[in-house]
Amino acid sequence: MGRWLIRRLLLAIPVVWGVVTISFVLMHLAPGDPAATALGEKASPEAVAALRHLWGLDQSLPEQYWSYLGQIVRGDLGDSLYFRASITSLMVQRLPVTLALIVMSAVIASLISVPLASRSAANVNGPVTQAVRMFNAVIQGAPTFFVGSMLILFLGVRIALFPAGGYPDGVVQRAWALVLPALTIALSIVPLLVRGLRAAMIEALGSEYVSFARSKGLSDTAVNRRYVLRNAGISGVSILGIQVGALASGALVVEQVFAIPGMGSMLMTGILNRDYALVQACTLVFGLLVVVVYLATDLVYARLDPRARLS
Numbered sequence: 001m002g003r004w005l006i007r008r009l010l011l012a013i014p015v016v017w018g019v020v021t022i023s024f025v026l027m028h029l030a031p032g033d034p035a036a037t038a039l040g041e042k043a044s045p046e047a048v049a050a051l052r053h054l055w056g057l058d059q060s061l062p063e064q065y066w067s068y069l070g071q072i073v074r075g076d077l078g079d080s081l082y083f084r085a086s087i088t089s090l091m092v093q094r095l096p097v098t099l100a101l102i103v104m105s106a107v108i109a110s111l112i113s114v115p116l117a118s119r120s121a122a123n124v125n126g127p128v129t130q131a132v133r134m135f136n137a138v139i140q141g142a143p144t145f146f147v148g149s150m151l152i153l154f155l156g157v158r159i160a161l162f163p164a165g166g167y168p169d170g171v172v173q174r175a176w177a178l179v180l181p182a183l184t185i186a187l188s189i190v191p192l193l194v195r196g197l198r199a200a201m202i203e204a205l206g207s208e209y210v211s212f213a214r215s216k217g218l219s220d221t222a223v224n225r226r227y228v229l230r231n232a233g234i235s236g237v238s239i240l241g242i243q244v245g246a247l248a249s250g251a252l253v254v255e256q257v258f259a260i261p262g263m264g265s266m267l268m269t270g271i272l273n274r275d276y277a278l279v280q281a282c283t284l285v286f287g288l289l290v291v292v293v294y295l296a297t298d299l300v301y302a303r304l305d306p307r308a309r310l311s
Contacts, residue, residue: 008298012291019287020072023280024065033057034081034274055081057276068280077284078277082269087281090266095285097167098255098262100175102247104182106240109189116190117197117232118224121205132198136191144250148184148257156180165259181258185250189243193236200235204228234304241297248286 035051036043052058056067071078077087120132139147156164163177204210205228213223252264259265263282270278 005295008295012295015291016284016287020069020280020284021065023283024068024276027274027276027279028061028064030274032274034276037274038081072284077281080270080275080278082273082275082278087278090278091263091281091285094261094263094266097260098248098251098264101178101182101185101251101255101260101262102244104175104178105185105189105247105250108182109186109193110236110240112186112190113193113197113236114229117194117201118229120194120198121201121228124202132194136194139187140191144184144188144253145257147187148181148254151180151184152258165257167260177258178260181254181260184254184257185247188250189240189246192243193239196235196239197232200232201228204231230304234301237297237300237304241293244290244293248289 033048033052035048035055035057039047039051049058056064059067068078077091079085080087080090083090116132116135120129123129152164155161162180164180167174167177210223210227213227214220218226248264251262252267254260255262255264256268263285267279267282267286269275270282
């Protein structure tokens with residue numbers, strides 16, 4: 001177990017290095033000058049050149065790259081060119097918001113997907129299955145920003161059950177304000193999760209161990225809880241782990257739609273203002289998040305299925 005964990009952590013190093021390098025190259029290939037953007041259209045060339053020298057943007061690309069790698073190794077994410085503040089302090093404020101949004105999205109997606117998949121697997125080709133398929137087709141075809149806008153219109157404005165946007169003070173108020181954004185992100189992965197769980201449940205229901213359990217007189221509820229859901233949960237955990245990238249990218253869009261001050265909205269601000277350091281730091285954090293979730297997924301998978309040895 002310990003050797004497996006160390007080996008996986010070592011394998012994550014080139015992945016993180018690749019994320020750092022690709023984000024650095026893409027940001028410097030993008031059109032636009034951060035200094036000119038920060039000073040505005042009326043800035044003189046001398047002022048722009050002075051600011052570029054102050055930020056180190058007049059150095060060659062390899063020099064900037066090695067300097068950036070040195071900062072990352074030292075744990076220094078640098079300063080935001082737009083916010084004029086330490087990126088680490090910005091992360092401390094924004095990252096918990098995005099993590100709470102992603103976790104709540106995963107929980108809501110599971111709460112929706114498990115009952116739908118269970119009812120659909122128990123009624124193959126029945127009316128429930130047809131309704132679930134139609135629901136999946138409609139949700140999967142709708143863009144995330146459209147789903148979010150519709151939820152704001154009906155649940156936030158007409159019914160006024162949830163806040164239509166913003167991030168108020170107070171733990172309970174903030175958790176309530178995250179419900180609609182989390183539901184928007186959750187609906188984007190529900191179709192894939194339902195299909196995966198349904199296929200795993202149908203396979204489990206047709207297995208010999210389920211038939212044996214029923215022959216012992218166990219009720220359908222007990223069989224589903226002890227055998228079907230446990231085995232289908234392995235597939236569900238794998239799909240949720242793979243979809244963490246979709247959850248993170250969903251947060252990027254949804255935080256803008258609902259005015260949530262998280263990592264996604266900060267990353268979008270950095271992109272629009274050519275804030276190299278901020279965009280690279282956000283990309284690095286999202287990359288690390290994906291690596292950590294993949295690692296946790298493997299651990300949970302091995303816990304649910306002892307055949308998956310961590311060796």
